Amino acid sequence: MKNILYLHAGAEMYGADKVLLELLKGLDKSQYNPIVVLPNDGVLVNALREEGITTEVIPYPILRRKFFNPKGILDYSSSYIKYSKEIIKLVANTKIDLIHVNTTAVLEGIYLKKQLKAPIVWHIHEILLKPKFMYHLLNFLIGKCSDTIVVVSEAVKAHVCQSKFVNPEKVKVIYNGINNQEFHPKNETxxxxxxxxxxxxxxxxxxxxxxxxxxxxxxxxxxxxxxxxxxxxxxxxxxxxxxxxxxxxxxxxxxxxxxxxxxxxxxxxxxxxxxxxxxxxxxxxxxxxxxxxxxxxxxxxxxxxxxxxxxxxxxxxxxxxxxxxxxxxxxxxxxxxxxxxxxxxxxxxxxxxxxxxxxxxxxxxxxxxxxxxxxxxxxxxxx
The missing domain is CATH 3.40.50.2000 (Glycogen Phosphorylase B;)
Structure with missing residues (x-):
C-alpha cells in the first residue's frame, strides 16, 4: 500500500478543494493510504474526516500577495521552516511513498521532499500571469523539484511549458472530473x-x-x-x-x-x-x-x-x-x-x-x- 501525503492551500469548498475531495473519496483505499495536511480548519477538513480520511491541520504558510514585501518574506520564511518541521514530526512513524502537492501556492513539499526522501507530484490548477517574477520563480521551483507535473488542461500545459525551467516531458494533463450524480437537473430549487x-x-x-x-x-x-x-x-x-x-x-x-x-x-x-x-x-x-x-x-x-x-x-x-x-x-x-x-x-x-x-x-x-x-x-x- 502506498502512503501518499497531500498538501493543499486551504480548507474551503471551491474548485480545487472539491476536486481534491473527490479524488480522495474515489481512491482505492486497499492500494493507497491518503494522509492530508491542511493549513487551516474548514469545511474541507470535516468533509474529509467524514470519509474516514486521515486529515490534520498545521498552519503552514500559503504563498499569497501579502508576503510580497520585506517583512512578508521574513514572516513566510520563518513559518515555512517551523511548520514544515511539524509536518515531518506528524508523519515521523509513517513511510511516505509520495507527496501530492495541490496548487502552486503550496511550497512546503519542496522541503518535505528532501527530508522524507519522497517524490513529488505537483498538481497545478492555476494560470499565473503576473507578477512575472513569481511566474518565473514558481516554474523554476516546480520544474526543479517535482517528479511529475500534473496540469488540469491543455491551456495550463501550454502556459507552464512556456517557461524554460519546465521540461514538457514531465508535464501530464489530467482533466478534473466531478460526480455528475450530485449535479443534475433534478436538484431542488x-x-x-x-x-x-x-x-x-x-x-x-x-x-x-x-x-x-x-x-x-x-x-x-x-x-x-x-x-x-x-x-x-x-x-x-x-x-x-x-x-x-x-x-x-x-x-x-x-x-x-x-x-x-x-x-x-x-x-x-x-x-x-x-x-x-x-x-x-x-x-x-x-x-x-x-x-x-x-x-x-x-x-x-x-x-x-x-x-x-x-x-x-x-x-x-x-x-x-x-x-x-x-x-x-x-x-x-x-x-x-x-x-x-x-x-x-x-x-x-x-x-x-x-x-x-x-x-x-x-x-x-x-x-x-x-x-x-x-x-x-x-x-x-x-x-
Whole structure:
C-alpha cells in the first residue's frame, strides 16, 4: 500500500478543494493510504474526516500577495521552516511513498521532499500571469523539484511549458472530473426561489466564484445590466465569498450593485454549501473570468446540471465548452459580447434547452469522476 501525503492551500469548498475531495473519496483505499495536511480548519477538513480520511491541520504558510514585501518574506520564511518541521514530526512513524502537492501556492513539499526522501507530484490548477517574477520563480521551483507535473488542461500545459525551467516531458494533463450524480437537473430549487424572492416565471442568469481580482464579478455586472434593463423577468445571481483580509472586495461589489437601477434583481450571496441546487436554479451560467481560468470546476458543475455556458474565449473553458453545441464564447474582456450571447439564449428557449442537454452529455463523457480518479491511480502506480 502506498502512503501518499497531500498538501493543499486551504480548507474551503471551491474548485480545487472539491476536486481534491473527490479524488480522495474515489481512491482505492486497499492500494493507497491518503494522509492530508491542511493549513487551516474548514469545511474541507470535516468533509474529509467524514470519509474516514486521515486529515490534520498545521498552519503552514500559503504563498499569497501579502508576503510580497520585506517583512512578508521574513514572516513566510520563518513559518515555512517551523511548520514544515511539524509536518515531518506528524508523519515521523509513517513511510511516505509520495507527496501530492495541490496548487502552486503550496511550497512546503519542496522541503518535505528532501527530508522524507519522497517524490513529488505537483498538481497545478492555476494560470499565473503576473507578477512575472513569481511566474518565473514558481516554474523554476516546480520544474526543479517535482517528479511529475500534473496540469488540469491543455491551456495550463501550454502556459507552464512556456517557461524554460519546465521540461514538457514531465508535464501530464489530467482533466478534473466531478460526480455528475450530485449535479443534475433534478436538484431542488423551490426553496431557493422562496429564500431569494425570485418569481417562479423568472429566468436566472448566474455565476459562482470567489470574489477576487480576476473572477470577473465586475464584468458580469457590466454584461447583465443591459439585459436587466430590457427584460423584466430576468434576475442576476452571484455566489461566492472572499479570502480573509479581502472583505473590502465584497463591500465594493455590493456598493456597485447598490448604484444599479436594477438592484432589486441583482442578488449577491456569500459562499454556500448548496451549490448543486444553485446550479440547477440557473437558466444560463456565465464564466466572466478576466484572466484565463485553468479548468473551472464551476463550468463542469454547470454542465452536469444541464445548463448552457457563456464564457470568454480563453483558458480551459475552451476545452470544456464547444461553441454553439453547449455554450457560447465572446472576446475576452468585452462584457458586451457576453450581453449579446445572453440575449441570444433568452430569445431562443429551445436553443437554451438543447445546449443544456448537450452540456450534461459532454460532461458525463469527457469529464467523469471515474476517469479522473483512474488517471491519478495509474500515475501513482508509476512511483
Amino acid at each position: 423551490e426553496y431557493l426561489r422562496n429564500e431569494l424572492h425570485i418569481p417562479h416565471d423568472s429566468v436566472i442568469v448566474g455565476m459562482i466564484g470567489r470574489v477576487n481580482a480576476w473572477k470577473g464579478q465586475g464584468d458580469f455586472l457590466s454584461a447583465v445590466e443591459p439585459i436587466l434593463a430590457k427584460y423584466d423577468d430576468v434576475y442576476a445571481l452571484m455566489v461566492g465569498g472572499v479570502f480573509e483580509g479581502e472583505e473590502w472586495r465584497m463591500e465594493e461589489l455590493k456598493s456597485k450593485v447598490a448604484q444599479s437601477s436594477n438592484k432589486e434583481r441583482i442578488i449577491i450571496q456569500d459562499f454556500r454549501k448548496d451549490t448543486p441546487n444553485i446550479h440547477n436554479l440557473f437558466d444560463i451560467f456565465i464564466l466572466p473570468s478576466t484572466n484565463p481560468d485553468p479548468l473551472p470546476t464551476v463550468v463542469l458543475e454547470s454542465m452536469a446540471s444541464g445548463k448552457p455556458v457563456i464564457s470568454y474565449n480563453h483558458g480551459g473553458a475552451m476545452e470544456m465548452v464547444r461553441e454553439d453545441v453547449n455554450g457560447l464564447f465572446s472576446k475576452a474582456g468585452v462584457p458586451s459580447g457576453i450581453t449579446s450571447n445572453i440575449e441570444l439564449l433568452l430569445d431562443d428557449s429551445k436553443l437554451r434547452e438543447k445546449m443544456g442537454r448537450n452540456s450534461a452529455e459532454r460532461q458525463a463523457t469527457l469529464f467523469s469522476l471515474v476517469s479522473y480518479v483512474k488517471n491519478f491511480q495509474d500515475l501513482y502506480d508509476c512511483f
